[in-house]
Amino acid sequence: MQMAPLPSENGIDGDDEREDEEEEEEEEEEEEEEEEEEEEEEEEPRLKYQRMGGSIPSLLSNDAASCIAVAERMIALGTHDGTVHILDFLGNQVKEFAAHSATVNDLSFDIEGEYIGSCSDDGSVVINGLFIEERMKFDYHRPMKAIALDPEYSRKASRRFVTGGLAGHLYFNSKKWLGYRDQVLHSGEGPIHTVKWRTSLIAWANDAGVKVYDTANDQRITFIERPRGSPRPELLLPHLVWQDDTLLVIGWGTSVKIASIRTNTQNGANGTYSRIPVSSMNQVDIVASFQTSYYISGIAPFGDSLVVLAYIPGEEDGEKDFSSSLPSRQGNAQRPEVRVVTWNNDELATDALPVLGFEHYKAKDYSLAHAPFSGSSYAGGQWAAGDEPLYYIVSPKDVVIAKPRDAEDHISWLLQHGWHEKALAAVEAGQGRSELLDEVGSRYLDHLIVERKYAEAASLCPKLLRGSASAWERWVFHFAHLRQLPVLVPYIPTENPRLRDTAYEVALVALATNPSFHKELLSTVKSWPSTIYSALPVISAIEPQLNTSSMTDALKEALAELYVIDGQYEKAFSLYADLMKPDIFDFIEKHDLQDAIREKVVQLMMLDPKRAVPLFIQNRDLITPSEVVLQLMSAQDKCDSRYFLHLYLHVLFEVNPHAGRDFQDMQVELYADCDPKMLLPFLRSSQHYTLEKAYDICVKRDLVKEQAVEFVTMQHDDDLWEELIKQCLNKPEMVGMLLEHTVGNLDPLYIVNMVPNGLEIPKLRDRLVKIITDYRTETSLRHGCNDILKADCVNLLVKYYKEARHGVYLSSEEGEARAKRDDHRASSQDTVKPLTLKNSEVKSRTRGPARCCICFDPFSIQGLSVVVFFCCHAYHEACLLDSLYTIDSKKGSKDGSSQRTMSDYGYDDGNDEEDEDEDESATNRMRMKKGKGSGLSVGDLDPTTEWHAPTEDVDDHRGGVRAIDWRSSSRIDRDLEFEIAVDLGLFNKEAIEKERARLKDEMNRGYFADISEFKLHGGKVAAANKIIIPAMAAKKFPDIEVTRYDRGSFKLPISCKGNMADANTPTVPKVSLVCLSFRANSQPMVDSWTVPFANAFNDPENVHLYEVSLIDQWLLCLRPIKWLLLRVVRKTKHDGGKDALERQIVYSFGDHYYFRKELKILNLLTA
Structure with missing residues (x-):
């Protein structure tokens, strides 16, 4: 029952029109909401597709594909003319085998991909070696529909394979001693439609169902019944796939089952469970099962899910349609679909494939193969690089490759749907190539600009544009074109990358022409380096605003900063003074702007009078006192000009009493008003004021002060003292005051003697006591100072006497x-x-x-x-x-x-x-x-x-x-x-x-009174304190570089015939004696043992002596001093007799720490 609408006050007609408009608006809003919901509900595809190229188009132009198999390194494609084509993953043909005379029904690789087996309707099974010339053919006289090679076919000599066909027998073929032999594993339940071999397990399907056989213990494990209601197997083939070693996926008709083959467990001796070997597997569990609304043309694992090649049946499709394998002439079949489903049949993705000629194909015309067989490292919805599974969808005239979408595909999909933030987040998370960031960033910024989100776009520029100078400049000018450049200025980089000067100048001008961004202009000018732009274009844009209402303090300060950058310091000073900047005095000193202070007296005094006054006085040749006074007097409305005048004139008077003579009458009044204490010193020292005016000012302000005693003291005149005493004797109070101030100036007895008898003086006793105390204190101080002076004189004289001794x-x-x-x-x-x-x-x-x-x-x-x-x-x-x-x-x-x-x-x-x-x-x-x-x-x-x-x-x-x-x-x-x-x-x-x-003892070292002891030991003497280095030990002596007095240098030990060592012609000496000298003159020590040593051997031609002076002091090692030393210490030849040898005196300069350490010399003097 519907209720009629009630009429309103506005009338029905008007209400109808408004209601119609409101309904239309509501419908439009609902449609928009539905579209948004659809967009939100739209899920990203899981797979991407690509039609295989290469040799595929030419191969299938005159033939039709019937089956496919995928190995780790190649692909095998069987056709209806009986040929097996070996292809690479791009579809290029590598090899082909004319294996059969009829349709190739099935193909199988071993796990190494070295052999390919094929079966055909001609009743033959052919196994070809891919890398060797090996071919084996087996005839079974009935069409063969399925084949599976032993995964370890290339490794084992048994060469096993299993095959079956329309005969209903499942043959297990293996190589024996006398040749190949077939064993029938199963028969009697209809044709064998498919067979798959994994490890030791063989799974096959016939009309009854699916069976699993274990070759390790030669027994059948399980039987899985064919799904009820499914079409006949020859019309809708079953599909078997091993997902791993214990998981079998079965797709048959509209049914999917997942069987798990598990091992038996039995109790151990201690109550624990022990795992049975693979050969003991004998139980199968159906872990998942579901029905589909489509026909299954192929199935494969997809991580934790499944990929199903679905054939969508039409309304007219029925079992009668499967009676013929020929394509339908009507051409009304739908596209095959690839669906990603879970084990619970939850669809994750669905894609319809535009396969060539799909209108004429049935379910059994499609097949699905996948690689790799071992599964993939699937985690979090993504595969590791190189581990993505590949899926090959085969139709009679086409081969389509499907593979999981990668990160770049995900980002592209997000961009296509306008989800730029998610795309940017994906790129920043490291998904995809780094170059994608530029593309994503550009598209994201374009999107924000279209949405007029300028501030957000500007904030993202540093992250999206990164270090690309060209990209930054492009967006700077783009924002300027949109008149939104001020929002981008805070993010513009000044280095890494550094842009062209024009970009920075355009940015600053954009800030200057917008009053709401003048503060940002000031902060930008202060923060940006002055070397990245020219200040003149910006100054030219600001100067026309100086006398307008748009001129703000921030803009004025920014202009001053720009003047400083451009070197126009006087203009900058003028603006700083108007702005009352506290650091203007430092600015004046830094840039020597004393000439510019003439017009800014008032501003400088208002800022800091303590610094301004000395500045004016030091530069009074540039700005006269008259100018300063005139400007201060004319600024009575702006500041306390009289106080500033007092400060200025007071310091000016202290510096030069005559400089401000014209203003000293004014100065008297200023002192009286601002600093009365300084008035009297001014009146005493100044000579350019009018006495009458000064007197009137003092009287009006009651500034008359009694200072007679101080005046007389300053004059140092005895007559004045006598006059003052006479004036005070008539007043007892004045006499008392006079007594208090005479100590140090006048003898108190003189005043006391002049006081008339009987005159009563107030507090006379206390004042006399004070006079006596002060006098004693003064006397004591004088005696103490005199004693100190005498003591100092005596001490200094004693010190001088001792130093002189x-x-x-x-x-x-x-x-x-x-x-x-x-x-x-x-x-x-x-x-x-x-x-x-x-x-x-x-x-x-x-x-x-x-x-x-x-x-x-x-x-x-x-x-x-x-x-x-x-x-x-x-x-x-x-x-x-x-x-x-x-x-x-x-x-x-x-x-x-x-x-x-x-x-x-x-x-x-x-x-x-x-x-x-x-x-x-x-x-x-x-x-x-x-x-x-x-x-x-x-x-x-x-x-x-x-x-x-x-x-x-x-x-x-x-x-x-x-x-x-x-x-x-x-x-x-x-x-x-x-x-x-x-x-x-x-x-x-x-x-x-x-x-x-x-x-x-040191001077006696090395002296041998009895040379027989030396001869007895063959030159090897180490007795008591005597140390010698004979020739036999010369090889152990460390190499040391020495210098002769003629600046020639060579290394010791070295010896040759002749009187002078020659580094270019070394010989092995018979006897080599080296004396290490650590003293300025070691002649007595050397003579005490070198001459007896030479005389003992009596062969001066083959005995050579060197005295090496080791000089460690750094000063003597300096090159000029070293050469001078070599000239000074040049010594004469030794004249010790006819058998004496010429002593080669050489010197070694530098640090000899490690040299002494190697010789185990602990003390230089006992070397």
Whole structure:
């Protein structure tokens, strides 16, 4: 029952028209929603298709395909004329076999793809080798419909295969000793329609159903009945596919079954389950089964799903239509479909194939084959690269290849359907080639621009355009054309990639011409490098807006920044001053813009008067005080101009009291208003103000201050003091005030004596006490200061006296070397020539300048070795040593070998007359000090301590051992080592004696009094402290590069006949002797053992000597100093006798640490 609509107030007619329009709009909206739902519900295809080319079109132009088989490396195609074609995966024919005279019904490869088996309606089975010339043919005299080779046919010698046909027998053929033999596995249930072999399992189908046979134990496993209601097998063939070793897929008519063959399990001894071998499989379970609404022309696995080649029957299709295999002349068949379904028959994808001539074909005219047989690594809807399965749909005149869609196909499909975000996400996830990002990005940006989503498109540009400069420039100009460039500016790159200057200039101009983006312009100008664009085009676009309403502070500051970039600093300063930028003063100093401050006085004072005032005063030659005052006075409405005038005039007056003379009347008033405390100093020091005006100002503002005492004090006039005292005596309070301020200026007794008797002064007692206290304090301070001054004078005089008593040791390198030789000779003698104090006293009385005060001999400049004092006394080093030796002998020293050098001693001359008479006091005053002269001088040690400069082996903080030797070190090294020695407490008698014994032992090393011991051991002597390197050990001596005095260089050890070593003609020496010298002069050491060594062998022609001086000091290793040293130290030939050898003196410069380490030399001096 329907209710009639009620009329409204507007009338029926009008309502009908409006209702019709509303209904039309609702219908349109519903249609749009339905279309959107359809788009949302549209699923992406799972497969993509391609028609096989190559040789296929020509082969099928005169023939028709009947079956196909796929191996790992090739494809086999059987035709109705009995030919087997071997093709590659592109469809190109590789080989063909004219195997049969009738239709090829089935093909089968072994697992290696080396053999192909075929069966035909002519009753024959042919097996051909693909890589060898091998062909076997078997005749069964009845049409054969199915064949399957043993998967291991090429590996086993049994050459097994199984075949069957219309005879109803399933033959199992194998090679025996006497030839091939057929075994009937099954018969009696109708023709064999198909057979498949996997591992040891054979599955076949006949009219009754599907059976599985296990060749491992020669028994049948299971039987699966034919689906009920399915057409006869010869009209609608069954299809068998092994998905894996235990899963069999069966497609028959409209039924699909999946059988799982499982192993039996039995309990083990401990209650666990044990797995039965493959040969014990004997149970089959149907794990999935479903019916279809179409005929199954082929089936294959697709990961966890199935691919089904579906034939859609028409209304007239019935069993009568299957009576003939010939194509229908009516041509009303539908296209075959490829459907992806799950095991529950849920369709995932459906695709209709435009197969050539599909209108005339029936279900049995199509076949489906797939590769690989072993399955694919299917995970998450995608296969690994190279593992995608391929599906071949065969019709009589066409072959179509189907394969899963890859990531690029997925992205293309998304783009086709307008899902750009999903496509972009897929590309960013690494799916597909990286080049797809450019295409996807371009299409995505185009889509956003069409949708007018400019901001979103701009934000995606960095991700989509990446480092392509051309792409960036194209989109910059595209946004500019759309007048949307300001939204893109924040994302434009300035490097990697860097665009052309024009692109950046267009972007900045776009910001400048849009007032809503002026702040963005300012931030962009500050952030972008100034080298990537030219500022002039942007300036030209902004300057016309200066005097318009569109000129904002942000635009003005941006223009100032552009002026700075373009070098127009004065214009930039003008804008900065108008904008009141705090850093404008730094800007002025940086760019030297003092000339530009003339018109910006008020702005600078308002910004920072403390910095502006000194700036104006320093540049008053550029901007006069009159100009500054005039501008400040004219800016009364803008700022506190009077305060600024006061600041400026006050500093100007302090700098130059006469510079602002015209404004000092105004300055009096300014001081009175702004800083009254400074008025009085100004009035006292200024001479250019009007007294009457100043007086009137002071009276009006009550600025009269009593400062009589201060005035009199400043004048330093006694008459004024007397006048002030007279004025104060009539007023008791003034007398008290005067008493408080007289300390330090006037004698208080003078004032007290002048006070009349009987005058009462307020607080007189307290004021008198204060006067007395202040006087005592002043007196105490004066005495203390005087004592400090005296003490300082005495201390400085004592210090000067002590410094003047210190002696300075002056020597040269030659003098040091000569002193060492003298020490050596002195130590080998039993007696020393004494020098008595009496003789010393006589000579000292007649000493003079430039002569030794002991021996009176003049000083030699070349061989300088002198100790001098500031009192003008000087002594030879040798004279002082002899004197000291005599003093030590008198004191009863038991150590006769104690020899002292000037590097060990310094002298305190003291009072000459008194010190010469007292031997003991002279000895006690010998002291040591680090001097600023040549190494050591008399110092501040205890004068009663007698000591020797140590050469003790000291363990340093690194755990190693080194030697401290004042005589072989540089001046700086001596100072440092001396401090170390003092810190380690080495100044003791035991250390001194040990050092003396070591030096004596060192000079005796290598000396052989009895050469027979040397001959006895054949030159191999290592006794006591004696060390020698004979020729037999020369091969172990490390190579070292040395330099002669003539700058020639070669390597040691080396020897040749003649007097000079020649590096170009080396010979193996009979005897090679090398002396390593670590001293400035090692002649005594070398002579002590090299000459006896040469005389012992008595063959000077074949014995060669080298003295190698190892020089480690870096200063001496410098090239100019090195060459100079080689010239200076050039030595003469040795003249030790007729059997003596010429000594080759060579030098090695550099770091010899590893050289010494290889020779196991721990101490340089004992090398």
